[in-house]
Amino acid sequence: MSRSFGLVGLPNAGKSTIFNALTLAGAKVEAYPFCTLEPHHGVAAVPDERLDRLHALFPGKKKVPTTIEVVDIAGLVEGASEGQGLGNQFLAEIRGVEAILHVVRCFEDPDVAHPMGIVDVRRDIAVVEGELRAKDLETLERRRERTAKVARTGDKGAQEELHLLDRMLGALREGTPIRSLSFSPHHLPLLRELSPLTAKPVLYVANVGDDGENEHSAAVASHATATGAGCVVVRGRLEAELGEACPDEAERKAFLREYGLRESALVRLVREAYRLLSVITFYTVEGPEVRAWTVPAGTRAPDAGAAIHSDFRDRFVLAEVMPIPDLLAAGSEKALRETGKVHRAGRDYVVQDGDVIHFICA
Ligand SMILES: Nc1nc2c(ncn2[C@@H]2O[C@H](COP(=O)(O)OP(=O)(O)OP(=O)(O)O)[C@@H](O)[C@H]2O)c(=O)[nH]1
Numbered sequence: 001m002s003r004s005f006g007l008v009g010l011p012n013a014g015k016s017t018i019f020n021a022l023t024l025a026g027a028k029v030e031a032y033p034f035c036t037l038e039p040h041h042g043v044a045a046v047p048d049e050r051l052d053r054l055h056a057l058f059p060g061k062k063k064v065p066t067t068i069e070v071v072d073i074a075g076l077v078e079g080a081s082e083g084q085g086l087g088n089q090f091l092a093e094i095r096g097v098e099a100i101l102h103v104v105r106c107f108e109d110p111d112v113a114h115p116m117g118i119v120d121v122r123r124d125i126a127v128v129e130g131e132l133r134a135k136d137l138e139t140l141e142r143r144r145e146r147t148a149k150v151a152r153t154g155d156k157g158a159q160e161e162l163h164l165l166d167r168m169l170g171a172l173r174e175g176t177p178i179r180s181l182s183f184s185p186h187h188l189p190l191l192r193e194l195s196p197l198t199a200k201p202v203l204y205v206a207n208v209g210d211d212g213e214n215e216h217s218a219a220v221a222s223h224a225t226a227t228g229a230g231c232v233v234v235r236g237r238l239e240a241e242l243g244e245a246c247p248d249e250a251e252r253k254a255f256l257r258e259y260g261l262r263e264s265a266l267v268r269l270v271r272e273a274y275r276l277l278s279v280i281t282f283y284t285v286e287g288p289e290v291r292a293w294t295v296p297a298g299t300r301a302p303d304a305g306a307a308i309h310s311d312f313r314d315r316f317v318l319a320e321v322m323p324i325p326d327l328l329a330a331g332s333e334k335a336l337r338e339t340g341k342v343h344r345a346g347r348d349y350v351v352q353d354g355d356v357i358h359f360i361c362a
């Protein structure tokens with residue numbers, strides 16, 4: 001299953017541009033606000049150097065990277081949570097994603113209108129986050145009214161929920177996002193059900209112009225550090241143009257190398273986004289494919305198998321595990337087997353990032 005990320009930010013911040021760069025899907029990009037009316041969904045391959053190196057050992061096979069789903073959401077403006085701009089319709093889209101890529105405009109361009117006149121990243125971030133908090137306040141207050149009625153009947157579950165809701169509402173009223181609170185594991189099902197927008201992990205994407213980092217992106221980076229969030233600087237327009245001009249990955253890499261760049265900023269973006277979700281990547285070499293898979297950190301071998309085929313969980317017998325550095329160092333699966341470093345793992349084995357796994361099923 002792909003993990004999903006929503007691009008959120010003010011109008012004309014460059015969300016559709018970055019969506020295009022990530023997905024090469026050609027969503028409409030225009031120099032006027034609100035050109036994204038319908039949310040766009042796209043799929044982006046996750047660039048993965050380990051997969052490239054693993055694939056090099058099996059040149060006859062097809063390389064299948066893992067993917068993320070990216071959702072390009074309409075720009076939101078001050079008052080959006082009360083129906084301003086495109087109003088509430090974007091909120092349902094944000095609710096549906098696992099994590100937020102908050103695109104912050106860091107480029108100056110008189111030809112591209114800024115919804116509030118000039119670029120001021122701290123204010124711009126505050127507007128977007130304020131709207132998300134306002135929406136959460138509204139949703140949770142409504143829920144609290146219902147819960148309070150049930151709690152008055154003496155229902156223990158409702159009383160506990162009320163306590164939790166009050167904690168979240170208190171944080172929101174102080175301007176604190178719900179992601180800053182800690183929750184005990186038995187509150188997680190309720191949290192999942194309520195799915196507050198400010199509970200989702202956030203990665204700031206500082207969209208700079210063609211010249212690269214500037215004072216605005218530095219301000220986004222320091223805000224990110226202060227709030228414990230990640231930040232990636234992306235030359236959105238340049239990356240989108242590059243993606244269009246060189247749809248082929250190898251060609252794109254060669255182009256970047258000519259400019260002294262080792263990798264596209266999008267690679268970092270996807271990598272950081274992954275880190276946000278506490279997921280790991282494992283690999284399989286089966287049939288005609290060398291393939292990467294994504295599972296949550298802490299996943300046991302039978303559940304990892306189920307990511308490939310749902311009945312692998314029940315039919316699981318054992319997993320042959322080859323850590324990717326060992327396999328690459330040995331140069332081939334056969335050579336690794338001769339060194340005796342192929343580990344036979346049972347049902348309780350917790351899959352590690354970078355494992356190459358053969359599932360042996362009944
Ligand atoms: N100068 C400059 N313009 C850019 C850059 N990135 C995006 N733009 C331009 O900014 C305008 C708006 O970009 P979009 O990607 O459509 O912005 P958006 O955030 O999707 O806007 P809405 O859909 O209206 O919310 C377009 O004209 C882009 O070409 C950049 O790095 N530099």
Ligand SMILES: [Mg+2]
Nearest residue numbers: 015016035036
């Ligand atoms: Mg757009």
